[in-house]
Amino acid sequence: MKINVEVDCTPEEMRRAMGLPDFTPVHDRYIQMLLDSIDKGGVSPEMVEGMMKSWMPMGEAGMNFWRGMFDMGGKATRGSE
Secondary structure, three states, X not given: XXXXXXXXXXXXXXXXXXXXXXXXXXXXHHHHHHHHHHHOOOOOHHXXXXXXXXXXXXXXXXXXXXXXXXXXXXXXXXXXX
């Protein structure tokens, strides 16, 4: 026997139905702090690189992969000019 159930709801409605916490205020606060820091000039390139490394899978290897991809894209664009 096979039973299919289709639920038509928004992500917010599903989150509530499953009893998951609402992190919207935390997310909004984090984004505001990040934007304030950028506006005040408190973000350095090293800080951004460190943040990106923590988000990337495989750490430094993943970062080097993406850096290489962007470098190749830039060379291809510059080469066509």
